[in-house]
Amino acid sequence: MWHLPRVLGMTALCACLTISIVVADTPARLAGTLNTIAPDFMRTDLSGRPLQLNQFKGRVVLLNFWATWCGPCITEIPVFSRWQRRYGDAGLQVIGVSMDDDETAVKRFVAKHNISYPILMGDAKLGESFGGVFGLPQSFLIDARGRIVLRSVGEPNMEALRSQIEGLIRVH
Amino acid sequence: MKSLTNATVLSFCLGMGCPFGASGVGAETVAASSIPAADLLQPADLAATLKSNSTTRPLVLQIGFRKLFDEAHIVDAEYAGPSGESAGLAVLRKRVAKLPRDSAIVIYCGCCPWGHCPNIGAAFSALRALGFRNVKALYIADNFGTGWIEKGYPVTRGG
Numbered sequence: 001m002w003h004l005p006r007v008l009g010m011t012a013l014c015a016c017l018t019i020s021i022v023v024a025d026t027p028a029r030l031a032g033t034l035n036t037i038a039p040d041f042m043r044t045d046l047s048g049r050p051l052q053l054n055q056f057k058g059r060v061v062l063l064n065f066w067a068t069w070c071g072p073c074i075t076e077i078p079v080f081s082r083w084q085r086r087y088g089d090a091g092l093q094v095i096g097v098s099m100d101d102d103e104t105a106v107k108r109f110v111a112k113h114n115i116s117y118p119i120l121m122g123d124a125k126l127g128e129s130f131g132g133v134f135g136l137p138q139s140f141l142i143d144a145r146g147r148i149v150l151r152s153v154g155e156p157n158m159e160a161l162r163s164q165i166e167g168l169i170r171v172h
Numbered sequence: 173m174k175s176l177t178n179a180t181v182l183s184f185c186l187g188m189g190c191p192f193g194a195s196g197v198g199a200e201t202v203a204a205s206s207i208p209a210a211d212l213l214q215p216a217d218l219a220a221t222l223k224s225n226s227t228t229r230p231l232v233l234q235i236g237f238r239k240l241f242d243e244a245h246i247v248d249a250e251y252a253g254p255s256g257e258s259a260g261l262a263v264l265r266k267r268v269a270k271l272p273r274d275s276a277i278v279i280y281c282g283c284c285p286w287g288h289c290p291n292i293g294a295a296f297s298a299l300r301a302l303g304f305r306n307v308k309a310l311y312i313a314d315n316f317g318t319g320w321i322e323k324g325y326p327v328t329r330g331g
Contacts (some may be wrong), residue, residue: 069256071288101238101254124242124330132243135315136284137325154285154314 028074032131034151037140038063039129045118046103051095053110054146057093058169061142062094063065065122067099067110072155079158080108083165084116091144099136107148143168201256202293204286204308204309211296213278213308219325222247228276230308235264235295236281240316246280247326253281261298273303280309282316 006125038061042052054060064080066073077096084094094117098106103121110119127133130140131151141150141164150164221303222227235253236242245251250265254260268277281291292309299307312319321327 067283069237069254069290070284071290072284099237099239121228122239124239127239127243130328132317132321134240134244134317134321135282 004035009110017162022062023098031084031127031150032140032151034148036148037114037146038140038148043118043122043126043127046107048119051118051120053095053135056095057146058144059091059093060144060165062156063097063140063142064094065097065099065100065127065136065138067136068105073137076137076158077113079153081114081116087165088116093117094163094170095120096125099127099133110153116145139154141165141168162172175178176309197279201290202297204289204293206293207296207309211308212311214247215323216244218278218310219320219323224324230276230278232269232278232280233267233295234281235260235279236283236289236291238284242330244316244327244329246320249280249328253295254297254318255279255281255295259329260291261294262307264295264298265302268299268302268304271304274306275304277304277307278310279307280312280316282310282312282319285314286312 038053040052040054043051043078045051053063062080062083064073066077068074080094080096096115096117096119098119099122100106100157102159106119106121124132135153137152137155139150139152139156139161140148141152141161143149149168152161174257198208218232222232233252234245234247234249235255237254238251240256241249241251241253250267250312252260252264256265266277268275279292279295279299281289281295286292296309297326298308
């Protein structure tokens with residue numbers, strides 16, 4: 001009986017260790033997964049304007065990882081541009097993150113195409129913060145509260161994506 | 173409709189030289205589908221080889237894009253790309269220049285769906301042109317994430 005406090009102490013210590021292990025593991029394991037808050041980041045877009053993800057809280061964000069060498073990506077871009085024009089006033093913000101190695105190629109591409117939303121250069125660190133961008137295209141749909149509600153890897157069903165965006169815009 | 177659009181873009185890129193960006197930097201686009209089926213290697217087979225204690229492991233080269241390699245790559249793979257661009261092909265040629273022509277080489281990319289990959293066909297074609305006969309192209313259907321990492325195959329994270 002006299003050692004009950006020691007047992008309780010040990011139990012509490014084990015519980016604390018378990019909790020700390022879970023907490024330490026959680027951010028990396030859950031990064032970029034559904035129903036988690038999208039990791040904030042700050043970059044400068046190709047126009048030289050600072051851009052922070054959190055500045056768009058209150059809007060629905062479509063965060064699209066792409067590259068000039070990615071065929072399916074360049075098929076999506078004109079559609080996303082149209083959506084930005086059509087739904088921008090209703091609360092949609094598309095952000096393009098290029099995973100090209102060469103910024104010059106991206107600038108050349110953007111200059112040729114009438115892209116209606118900001119483009120910034122991504123890197124491995126930004127990809128990792130979203131759980132890893134190991135192939136393209138890849139998009140995250142983020143609701144007005146900053147929560148990831150869709151992670152699309154590969155070629156998305158554009159009609160379903162548009163429906164989901166329209167639903168989110170109506171809700172918020 | 174979606175696949176029609178994608179097919180149209182791909183056909184346009186293959187036929188005209190892709191006008192959209194980096195793939196047009198001085199390199200001829202070679203379709204992934206040009207690689208003979210007998211020269212494709214399935215991810216499960218490479219993973220088994222890498223996990224074995226075999227002393228005759230192939231040289232594994234990632235011939236895609238640097239940022240994707242820096243995020244994660246196959247254990248012991250070396251970066252030698254991107255082969256869809258002239259400068260990347262030069263890196264690949266330099267890396268293999270002194271190797272015996274019977275060396276076992278596995279090339280992979282996984283940047284995007286197989287049929288859209290701008291690198292794998294060019295890398296395979298270049299190695300064959302250099303006289304390498306023991307080259308396999310890792311068949312990654314969709315991308316490196318779903319085709320390799322999510323299957324739990326050996327990976328190194330970070331460049």
